[in-house]
Amino acid sequence: MASESDRIARAGDYVFGLMNDIERRRxxxxxxxxxxxxxxxxxxxxxxxxxxxxxPADGATDKRWNLFT
Structure with missing residues (x-):
């Protein structure tokens, strides 16, 4: 079983497209x-x-940083 930090790192690799073909298929x-x-x-x-x-550039971009707090 993978730890939470390993899972997050692997998810990051997937989202950012950093996996090779075999890793991506897995x-x-x-x-x-x-x-x-x-x-x-x-x-x-x-x-x-x-x-x-x-x-959209309707001012919502300033509120986006709230997603990370």
Whole structure:
């Protein structure tokens, strides 16, 4: 069983596209069968959306930093 920090690091590697093909396929399989890993990937991906340059520029960007507090 992976520790929480290992899971978060692996989720980061997946979200940022830092995995080789074999690791990525394994992670994609784990997304289907491992709820803890799936949740870690989802949480990280949601946080990274705050940095999406295509997001609306209606002043909401100033509030995005609140996601990290």
């Amino acid at each position: 992670a994609e399989r784990d997304l289907e069968i491992d709820p803890a890993f799936r949740d870690a990937v989802q949480r990280l991906a949601e946080r990274m959306r705050a940095f999406d340059p295509a997001a």
